[in-house]
Structure formats: structure tokens, C-alpha cells
Amino acid sequence: MAKRRCYWFVRLSSSAAFDRGNIRRTAAIDLLEDARMLFGVLPVNKPTGVTSRKAVNAVVRAICDRKVKVGHTGTLDPLASGVLLVVIGRATRLVDESHLNSKRYSGSFLLGKRSDTLDVDGDVADVPSSHPVSHRDLKEAARQFVGTITQSPPRYSAIHIDGQRAHDLARRGKEFEMPTRTVAVHQLDVVSASDGEFRLDVECGTGTYIRTLGCDIAVACGTSAVMSSLCRYEVGGISLEECVRLDQIQSLDDVTNGLLSPLRLVPHLEQVSVSPETIEHIIHGRSFELCSVASKVAVVDQRGELVALAERVLGGANSTNEQPDAQPYRSISVFRSNNDMPHETKINRPQSAES
Template sequence: MKPPPPIPPAGLLVLDKPAGASSRDAVNVVQRAARGAGWGRRVKVGHAGTLDPIASGVLVVCVGKATRLIERVQALPKTYEAGFRLHVSSPSLDVEADPVPVPDPPTVTREQIEAALPRFLGEIDQTPPAFSAVKVGGRRAYDLARQGEEVELEPKRVRVDRLEVLSFDGERLALRIVCGSGFYVRSLGRDLAAALGTEAVMETLIRTRIGGFDLEGALEPTAVTEETLPGLLGLRFDRLGLPTATCDDDQAIDLRAGRYAQLSFEAAPGEPGDCGVRDAAGKPVCVGVRDPDGTLRPRTTFPLPTV
């Protein structure tokens, strides 16, 4: 009989993805380290929100059973610092394709930009760029666009919480953007420029924060090796916007097995709702739903690692 596969630790890594590398490149670094650490060839590793190769900044990588939290991380608000160049255009809306100058561009002032920004706040309909991963007839839009095919995409509902002008010199504009998932920064540059009577491309993009994960605590991918990975993984429920409860050993056994447990509100203050649970040793047990009577129903469980 074959021995059961190893159970790796469940945790998150916050990486500072460099420009020029793909998000998949960063995941591959972590996956190689996990396999080298003896966590098995099938250890699950995934990222919570793609950054285009042109972009740098915060990339949250989930390992082991923490991959079940990817959608939760993706739903957290994101903060970007984006650099745009006005009065030029490109089919990709960035510098992947060579920008072409706009003939006879209008003069644009900072005051005009700040006056135009409020129309892009709140819940808005946004059309993704033709060079995007949106599927059209089972194919990625960017594949069709690179082949010269006309790509028509439907607008999608997205949320923008904050827009701030960081600098503007008459041609180059830097914005800070706080938004929800599914938002395309390149599309904002296109639509804002159109409101100003011109065009624009995105030159730079840095993701500085996802929820409670920021650049200050982010690691260079080169820092992740099979020797360092075990000490780098963590799973702080507060960074996911979750209150945290502590359970005793018997409750931990029940919760990890998917059974309900009764937790006191003193252990998990706050209103009923989603909650993270740790055992007495501080290891993650589960994310679950807390009922008004203190019953916790586990949704995502984290078995004790065997490696």
C-alpha cells in the first residue's frame, strides 16, 4: 500500500513581482521551493490576482490548502500607482506596442483631469482592453488581437473607491487607484483620456496593496528557496479582513474534520459572520461561518501538516 501523500503547511507568501516577469514565473519559483522542501510533487501553489508582465508589486501566492482562499484574497480592495502618457495611442493601451503620437492633441491641465475623475468613481461599467485575458468564443482576447482580428468585448461592472492625481507635467500623469477585482487600469487610462479629448497609454503600473498585504512586507522572489520557504509562510486571518478565534484541542479536531464547534464570543468578538480559527499552538484550523449562538460552521479547513 502506498503511503498517503504529504500534507504541506497551508500559508500565504507576499511577493514583490518584478516588471518583466509573469505572475506564473513567481508561482513557479514557490512551487520549485515547495517540491525541493519535500512537500510533494503535487503541492498546490497559486496566485491571487494576475499582474501583467509590465507591472510590478504585490502578488499574493497561496500554498497548500490555502489555495482555497484565492477567491477571498482576489475580492479584497487593491491599490495601484499607475503612470500614463497622454497624447499617444497603442492597440494594447500600454507600451507593449509602440505608441503612436496623436495628431494635434489638446492642451490638458491638472484641473481638467481632477474634474473628470469623479465620473470614474463608484460602481461603473468598464470595457476591458482588447489585449486582455477575457475569453471570446473560447479564445483569449489577446490572442485574437495579436492576430489582427477585431475584438469586441462587453462592458463589465467594476468598483472604484478612490482616484488621486500624484503628478502631472502636461504629458505624463501618475494616479493612485483603489479599486475592486476585475478592474483594468489600462481601460481607465483610455476612458479618462477620451473624456479629455485625447488618447493615452499606460507606461508603468505598481500594485502597492491588496487588502492587508502591502509592499513593505513583500519578498523578492529570489528570497524564496527550499530552505527559506517553511519559515516564510504565514496565514494571518486579520489581513484577509477576518476576525480570529482560538479553539482548544478537541474543537480543533472537530473543526478540521468539518464538524461544527461551539466558540464563545469572548474568543471571537464581533458580529456573526465569517471568522478564522487558530488552535492553541497558533496554527490555522479553518475559516468558517459563526452563527449568532456561537456555533462555528467550518467552510475551509486546514489539516495539520505532515512535512
């Protein structure tokens, strides 16, 4: 009897282990399905001393699925902190469109200094000055840098030169020319200036280097400057208060709890709600009609979730008499397919009404 009892004990234990294995496998499958349904933007408060790539890698580890695409909408240097928008899943296809959003920065600069990187992370040296620079001098100089301006980006930057990062070439001592670029500075204010330091508050477009901006203002005043700190506190209406701290992103739940609607990446686009029948047209690549005159729109379903980006067909004629004001459109990026579940977007945080 003892052997028989032992036999049944082994059988029961094996069955329980098998059940536990099934539960683990089922949970793992559910976890993968949840991860692959992610579609949105995770605003991260990047700390100083961390590269943007490392911040993205932390999100990838939390998701635990290498097949889920993850990226960001704009690099923050290691010295800088603040809003880093991490795009997940199909939202990675909205990066180019998100570059139309303005960004807000607060940066501090040390007058009478220079460095090869234009910030305190480089080799900093003193620059003799023939006269003191006042707050008024800096504000007067800053006026010429508002609007559409031409900048020369720092040699130590993430810009690609012949397929290589400029900062990599600079560290290897390579000689190369930095191309100038045209950028937009919407607002620029010298908030304070005292004891050889000044602080800027900037609203600008994508591609603007705040390091260069502060240095150019100092040069216009007859001296030089290096950036000592930088915080990006808003991107396209997404503020620092909405961000998740990087050290709080440890699991898939942390990601989904902080995820915002992908529509937050395109606040400049008009949102047009369409019927399920129109969504079928969009999925199958057919043109459709909308009651809008905008050149580009964000098409949403009746739940307000993003279906596609669409552009107006110029010169197209209205094919129906039911909606005489309707205009023909065609999709340029579709985020929905026939295989999607009815409610594909995992969003635990409500979409802000602010743009």
C-alpha cells in the same frame, strides 16, 4: 595480507557509501515533508518583464515538489511590477476569499497617445489634441470614476473568452466582444501631471484594470493616453516592504523564511479562537457554536493558526445554556485534519497586526 586489507577497505567504503545514501534519502524525505506542510502566502516583488506565471514557476522550482499546490491571487501584467501574492498548499483554497481585499496601485500615463494594448507594450501612435490638458482637468475628470463603475477590459488581457485568453485571441487577429464588468474604485487621485504625462494613485477592488481607468480619464478630457508603468504596492494590507525579491527565491528555506500566515489573506474576517474539542467537531463536519454574530469568520486554534472558515447558520438555535450568546456555525472550508501534526504551519515570519 595486502589482499585482506584491500578487502576490508572495500567493505568499509561500501558501508560509508550506504550510510551516505541513507542520509541523502532521509534528508530528501524530510525536505518533501517540510514542503508538503507549507501553508501560507509568499508575497513576491515581481519585476517588470516577467509574467505572473513565471514568478509562480520560480516558487515551484524552489519548493522542489510538484505535489505542493502553488498559485497566485491576482495577475500582474509583464509591464507591471510589485506585490504578487503566491499562495502555497491549502492556502490556494483562500484565493476566492482574498478577492475581497482592496489593492493599491501607482501608474503613469502618456497623454496624446493610443495603442491596441492601452500601454506602451503595444503599437503606440500619436493622437492630435485640440487643447492642452491640465492637472486640474484630469482631477475633475477622475471624480466620475470613483465608486462602482462599469469598465470595458482591454482586448489584450488575461480574461477568458470562450475558454481562451483574450490576449491570445487578439494576437491571432480574431474578432470577439469584450464583456463589460462592474468594478469598485475606492480612491482615485491624479498625483501629478506635467510634460504630457500624468500619474494616478488608485485603491480599488479585484478586477479593475488600471490601463482602462487611465485611458478613460484621458478620453473624458478630450484626448487619449497609454500606460507607461504600473506598480501594485499593496494588497489587503500586505505591502511592498514585506515582499521577497523574485531573484532571492532559490530554495525551500527561502520560501519558508518569507512565508506569511494564511490569515493575512483574509484580514476582513473576524478571528474566533476555539478549543481542541471544537476543532474535533470541525474536522468531523459537525456544526458548532461560536460567540460571534458575523456571517463568516476565520476559526483559529489556541496558537492563533487557521483551522477553518465558517459561516453562521441562519435561523439556527443555541443548543446549550452555558454560552447564551453563542450562535450556531458550520465550516465551509477546513484546513486541518486528524493526520496533521500538532504544529502544521511553517511560518518563520511573525504575523503582522495590521489588516
